Amino acid sequence: MLMLHRCGISSECIKKIRKKTERLETSMAKRDYIVGEYHPKTLLVGVYTPNNQIGNQDYYNEEFLSLVHTLGMAYDLTYFMKLRAPDNNMFLTKGKLEELTKYCTEHEIEVVYFSEILNPLQERNLEAAIGCHVADRSRLILEIFKKSAHSSEGRIQVEMAEINHYKTRIIGRGVEMSQQAGILGNKGPGETAKEELRRHIEEKMRQARKRLETLERSRTIQRKQRLESKIPLICIIGYTNSGKSSLLNRIAKGDVLAEDKLFATLDTTTRELFIDSKKKALISDTVGFISQLPHNLIAAFKSTLDELRYATLLLQVIDLSNPAWKSQIGVVRTTLEELGVSQPMLYVFNKIDKLTPEQLEALKPELEQYQPHVLINTCSRQGTEPLIAYLSAYQL
Ligand SMILES: Nc1nc2c(ncn2[C@@H]2O[C@H](COP(=O)(O)OP(=O)(O)OP(=O)(O)O)[C@@H](O)[C@H]2O)c(=O)[nH]1
Numbered sequence: 590m591l592m593l594h595r596c597g598i599s600s601e602c603i604k605k606i607r608k609k610t611e612r613l614e615t616s617m618a619k620r621d622y623i624v625g626e627y628h629p630k631t632l633l634v635g636v637y638t639p640n641n642q643i644g645n646q647d648y649y650n651e652e653f654l655s656l657v658h659t660l661g662m663a664y665d666l667t668y669f670m671k672l673r674a675p676d677n678n679m680f681l682t683k684g685k686l687e688e689l690t691k692y693c694t695e696h697e698i699e700v701v702y703f704s705e706i707l708n709p710l711q712e713r714n715l716e717a718a719i720g721c722h723v724a725d726r727s728r729l730i731l732e733i734f735k736k737s738a739h740s741s742e743g744r745i746q747v748e749m750a751e752i753n754h755y756k757t758r759i760i761g762r763g764v765e766m767s768q769q770a771g772i773l774g775n776k777g778p779g780e781t782a783k784e785e786l787r788r789h790i791e792e793k794m795r796q797a798r799k800r801l802e803t804l805e806r807s808r809t810i811q812r813k814q815r816l817e818s819k820i821p822l823i824c825i826i827g828y829t830n831s832g833k834s835s836l837l838n839r840i841a842k843g844d845v846l847a848e849d850k851l852f853a854t855l856d857t858t859t860r861e862l863f864i865d866s867k868k869k870a871l872i873s874d875t876v877g878f879i880s881q882l883p884h885n886l887i888a889a890f891k892s893t894l895d896e897l898r899y900a901t902l903l904l905q906v907i908d909l910s911n912p913a914w915k916s917q918i919g920v921v922r923t924t925l926e927e928l929g930v931s932q933p934m935l936y937v938f939n940k941i942d943k944l945t946p947e948q949l950e951a952l953k954p955e956l957e958q959y960q961p962h963v964l965i966n967t968c969s970r971q972g973t974e975p976l977i978a979y980l981s982a983y984q985l
């Protein structure tokens with residue numbers, strides 16, 4: 590016998606919707622496999638598009654693999670391709686999609702990770718076409734950030750970015766969730782599972798925002814005290830893995846984790862820096878930048894990165910031994926523009942010990958275009974002398 594719910598929907602129908610919601614939740618949970626035990630057959634797909642700010646395809650793919658290694662995620666196969674122009678709905682062009690679908694079927698792939706950012710529609714369409722779970726660069730970077738955030742502020746910021754990431758993806762899955770029903774029992778007619786989920790997400794976001802605001806208030810007070818004390822603030826910025834934390838450790842006796850990993854640092858560390866017998870400053874190490882940094886992460890880290898707008902001087906650390914160093918400067922420039930940061934800057938070309946004297950000589954004319962600049966290596970105290978000399982002469 591069919592039981593009718595008070596909003597006029599049969600209990601059979603409610604059961605069906607409940608099942609669909611459960612299935613959807615399981616499917617979303619399955620995406621969390623990278624931190625769990627279960628290892629589905631995973632394919633990494635490096636896609637190079639003309640929009641890419643990193644001008645070197647090989648390096649871009651290498652960086653993608655470094656991101657995956659940083660996360661410690663196991664994968665089975667890699668597949669690299671060049672795309673003339675991404676498709677708005679499907680991301681891949683018809684030919685490339687067929688090629689990839691065939692590859693996935695042949696190799697029984699269950700999960701595909703893309704090196705690029707996909708919008709929720711592209712992600713859904715690709716999943717349907719390839720028949721595998723699909724995740725993108727945002728998801729990868731989010732997971733790394735989740736692992737590296739240790740301070741309360743860092744954790745909340747990552748949590749907010751994650752909520753936003755899922756919000757667009759879960760809510761975008763309209764078809765499975767749009768049937769009307771009071772599936773949670775006490776909701777009135779017209780309530781949909783999707784609305785319920787949206788409210789839940791918004792509530793989580795509201796709570797996170799509230800916690801962040803409390804932390805921001807204490808940050809504002811600290812900033813006010815610093816500005817009143819007239820102690821200059823130097824902020825170390827730059828592409829990820831360029832040597833920012835190593836520099837802080839070298840010149841300010843810090844103990845920040847410096848590792849050959851992307852995004853080793855997420856939380857800002859500030860130390861006193863005694864430049865010479867008369868000069869003192871505060872020096873901060875910050876989160877690194879990367880090409881195609883997901884927008885929701887930049888937005889989430891705005892409160893940490895806001896600090897850059899109050900800096901007296903920015904030190905942009907560049908890994909000169911990286912073949913893509915010029916593109917990386919471009920990425921940093923774009924990110925700073927997005928953040929509205931335009932403080933005075935010194936280019937700090939680092940890791941010069943990894944270049945031969947001939948290579949360094951050949952690079953000099955190009956480096957002249959970046960002014961002012963110093964050349965250093967943080968491996969030895971002498972290596973950082975040009976920087977200390979610059980700061981000593983600089984009117985902070
Ligand atoms: N050879 C050489 N290696 C360096 C130099 N400076 C840093 N490194 C190495 O580069 C790697 C990255 O250094 P970090 O200081 O962690 O870089 P970071 O910019 O803070 O990186 P994230 O916090 O991950 O963005 C580490 O393995 C360092 O030992 C240098 O001058 N020469």
Ligand SMILES: [Mg+2]
Binds near residue numbers: 833834835846853
């Ligand atoms: Mg660091």
